[in-house]
Amino acid sequence: MRTPLELADAHPGPAFTVTLDGREIQALPGQTVAAALWAAGVTSWRTTRGEGRGRGVFCGIGVCFDCLITVNDRPNQRACLVPLHPGDAILTQEGTGHDD
Numbered sequence: 001m002r003t004p005l006e007l008a009d010a011h012p013g014p015a016f017t018v019t020l021d022g023r024e025i026q027a028l029p030g031q032t033v034a035a036a037l038w039a040a041g042v043t044s045w046r047t048t049r050g051e052g053r054g055r056g057v058f059c060g061i062g063v064c065f066d067c068l069i070t071v072n073d074r075p076n077q078r079a080c081l082v083p084l085h086p087g088d089a090i091l092t093q094e095g096t097g098h099d100d
Contacts, residue, residue, distance in 0.1 A: 016086035020045070027084045034060070034067055034079035037090075045069050045079065049095040069093050 013029040027036035034057045044054035058066035060080050067079040075097025
């Protein structure tokens with residue numbers, strides 16, 4: 001079975017490391033937070049305010065707000081739009097992302 005990179009004949013630059021809740025994740029140049037998390041097998045990285053239900057990518061194009069996440073201490077970032085950089089620190093977001 002061929003990988004998505006092989007199917008697209010993509011040749012990205014070298015991978016780099018970011019962290020999700022302290023766990024190292026590999027990312028490729030140009031990947032968004034959501035793309036890198038999905039590639040690492042992570043599909044949920046936020047919980048809702050009331051019920052604490054898990055959320056991840058819903059629309060994938062920045063229209064909804066299901067994929068909100070904290071990146072480099074900035075809460076409420078849309079994971080599907082934020083490009084990653086080496087050393088970025090990503091945190092699972094609970095509720096509003098602020099101390100409620």
